Amino acid sequence: MPTEILMPALSPTMEEGTLAKWLVKEGDTVSSGDLIAEIETDKATMEFEAVDEGVVGKILVAEGSEGVKVNTPIAVLLEDGESADDIQSSAANGTPAPAAEPAKDAAAAKSEAPKDDAPKAEAKAAPAAPQGADGSRIFASPLARRIAADKGLDLAQITGSGPKGRIVKADVIDAKPQAAAAPKAEAAGASPAAAAAAPAGPSADQVARMYEGRDYEEVKLDGMRKTIAARLTEAKQQVPHFYLRRDIQLDALLKFRGELNKQLEARGVKLSVNDFIIKACALALQSVPDANAVWAGDRVLKMKASDVAVAVAIEGGLFTPVLQDSDSKSLSALSAEMKDLAARARDRKLAPHEYQGGSFAISNLGMFGIENFDAVINPPHGAILAVGAGVKKPVVGKDGELAVATVMSVTLSVDHRVIDGALGAELLNAIKDNLENPMVMLA
Structure with missing residues (x-):
C-alpha cells in the first residue's frame, strides 16, 4: 500500500x-x-x-x-x-x-x-x-x-x-485506552489553572492599530526568531531564576595569557579570555558536581562530564554550540573547537547534536563594552554565566592599600529547582578562584 x-x-x-x-x-x-x-x-x-x-x-x-x-x-x-x-x-x-x-x-x-x-x-x-x-x-x-x-x-x-x-x-x-498524557504545563510542574491564567499580550492587529499613521517596517519572523521568542518566554515564565554576582580580578589571567600566547605563536594558537572562562566554568562544575545538573520535568539529571554551551551571536538570532567534555580538554583544544563551532554557527551549518545538550552556558557581552547584565537560562540548563567587560577600577588590596586592577563583573543566573542559593554561591566562587589563579587550571 x-x-x-x-x-x-x-x-x-x-x-x-x-x-x-x-x-x-x-x-x-x-x-x-x-x-x-x-x-x-x-x-x-x-x-x-x-x-x-x-x-x-x-x-x-x-x-x-x-x-x-x-x-x-x-x-x-x-x-x-x-x-x-x-x-x-x-x-x-x-x-x-x-x-x-x-x-x-x-x-x-x-x-x-x-x-x-x-x-x-x-x-x-x-x-x-x-x-x-x-x-x-x-x-x-x-x-x-x-x-x-x-x-x-x-x-x-x-x-x-x-x-x-x-x-x-x-x-x-479490544485494547483498553491508556491514561491521557499530562499537559505540557503539568509536566513542567505547573497546574492547569495556572497555565490557563497566564496573561496573553495584545494581538498583532491590536499592536498595529496603536501605530496607525506612523511609518514603520514590518519584519517577518523567521523560524529562529519564533523559536527564540517562544523558548525565552517559556524560560522566564516557568524557570525560577535567581542571580548571584561577583567581581573577578583579571590581571593575573591577562599576564598568564600573554605569556602563553607568545609560546604558542609558532603553532598558530591564540588563546582568548573567553577560552579561559570556558575552562574555568568546566573545572568549577567538576569541583561542585551537584551544580552540574539539568532540570528534567519530574527529576534532576546530574551530569558526569562538563558540557559547556557558549552563546554565539549570528544575524537574526543566536546559537549556543556545546563544547563537550570541556573539563578534560586543553585550552588550545577548546580554543580551536570554539572557533570552528562559532564559524559554522554563523553559516548555520551546525548539526543539532552540536547545539543541543549541555548543563551550563556562558554569554559574554564584554567585547561590546557591556559591564554587567543578567542572562536568561536556556532550559534545561541549570545555570548561565553572564560575562561583562574587564574594566580598570580602584580596588582595596589585602594590605588595605588602594590599587588599580582590571575587574570583570559576572552574574550567574540559576534555576532554583536545580541549584539552591548556597550551592550556586559555591559554584560561582569556584569559577572566580579558577580565573584569578589561572595556572591552577593547567594542573
Missing part, C-alpha cells in the same frame, strides 16, 4: 519547518538512506533521508513551503505494482489516504464508509502515521489508526500482529 513520507522532527524541539528543496521528483525510485529533500529548521538547513524504498508517487508539499508541521504528510511512496491511482485523496485535510484495508478488515471499514448518495469527500480520513518516543515510525493500518484515535489508544503501547509487526484492526479492537 502507498506509504506516507512525513515531515521529520530533525531536533527534539522542532515543531515545524520549511521544506526548502526537493531532491527527487514524482516517478523517481528511492531507497532507504537516499537524500530526498532539504529541510530548514529554526537553526539550520538539513538533508532528509528516505526511510522506506519505493517510487515517489506524489509530492504533497511544494518546495519553499513554510510552517510545515512535524508529522504532516509531504509525499507518498508507491510499492512495486502500485500506481498513482492507488492514492486516494482526502478532502478532510488535503492529504492522501492510504490504500484500502485487507479483506479481514472489510466489514469494519464498510461501517465507516460514506453512503452511496453522500459525497466521497465526507469519508473520514485516517490519522497521520504516528511516531514512537525515539522518533521512529509506528506502522499501523489506516483502519487501526482510526479505531485507535476514536478509542484514545496510544499505538506506541500496542504490539502489532500483522506483517513485520504492523498494527491491524484485531490489535486495537
Whole structure:
C-alpha cells in the first residue's frame, strides 16, 4: 500500500519547518538512506533521508513551503505494482489516504464508509502515521489508526500482529485506552489553572492599530526568531531564576595569557579570555558536581562530564554550540573547537547534536563594552554565566592599600529547582578562584 513520507522532527524541539528543496521528483525510485529533500529548521538547513524504498508517487508539499508541521504528510511512496491511482485523496485535510484495508478488515471499514448518495469527500480520513518516543515510525493500518484515535489508544503501547509487526484492526479492537498524557504545563510542574491564567499580550492587529499613521517596517519572523521568542518566554515564565554576582580580578589571567600566547605563536594558537572562562566554568562544575545538573520535568539529571554551551551571536538570532567534555580538554583544544563551532554557527551549518545538550552556558557581552547584565537560562540548563567587560577600577588590596586592577563583573543566573542559593554561591566562587589563579587550571 502507498506509504506516507512525513515531515521529520530533525531536533527534539522542532515543531515545524520549511521544506526548502526537493531532491527527487514524482516517478523517481528511492531507497532507504537516499537524500530526498532539504529541510530548514529554526537553526539550520538539513538533508532528509528516505526511510522506506519505493517510487515517489506524489509530492504533497511544494518546495519553499513554510510552517510545515512535524508529522504532516509531504509525499507518498508507491510499492512495486502500485500506481498513482492507488492514492486516494482526502478532502478532510488535503492529504492522501492510504490504500484500502485487507479483506479481514472489510466489514469494519464498510461501517465507516460514506453512503452511496453522500459525497466521497465526507469519508473520514485516517490519522497521520504516528511516531514512537525515539522518533521512529509506528506502522499501523489506516483502519487501526482510526479505531485507535476514536478509542484514545496510544499505538506506541500496542504490539502489532500483522506483517513485520504492523498494527491491524484485531490489535486495537479490544485494547483498553491508556491514561491521557499530562499537559505540557503539568509536566513542567505547573497546574492547569495556572497555565490557563497566564496573561496573553495584545494581538498583532491590536499592536498595529496603536501605530496607525506612523511609518514603520514590518519584519517577518523567521523560524529562529519564533523559536527564540517562544523558548525565552517559556524560560522566564516557568524557570525560577535567581542571580548571584561577583567581581573577578583579571590581571593575573591577562599576564598568564600573554605569556602563553607568545609560546604558542609558532603553532598558530591564540588563546582568548573567553577560552579561559570556558575552562574555568568546566573545572568549577567538576569541583561542585551537584551544580552540574539539568532540570528534567519530574527529576534532576546530574551530569558526569562538563558540557559547556557558549552563546554565539549570528544575524537574526543566536546559537549556543556545546563544547563537550570541556573539563578534560586543553585550552588550545577548546580554543580551536570554539572557533570552528562559532564559524559554522554563523553559516548555520551546525548539526543539532552540536547545539543541543549541555548543563551550563556562558554569554559574554564584554567585547561590546557591556559591564554587567543578567542572562536568561536556556532550559534545561541549570545555570548561565553572564560575562561583562574587564574594566580598570580602584580596588582595596589585602594590605588595605588602594590599587588599580582590571575587574570583570559576572552574574550567574540559576534555576532554583536545580541549584539552591548556597550551592550556586559555591559554584560561582569556584569559577572566580579558577580565573584569578589561572595556572591552577593547567594542573
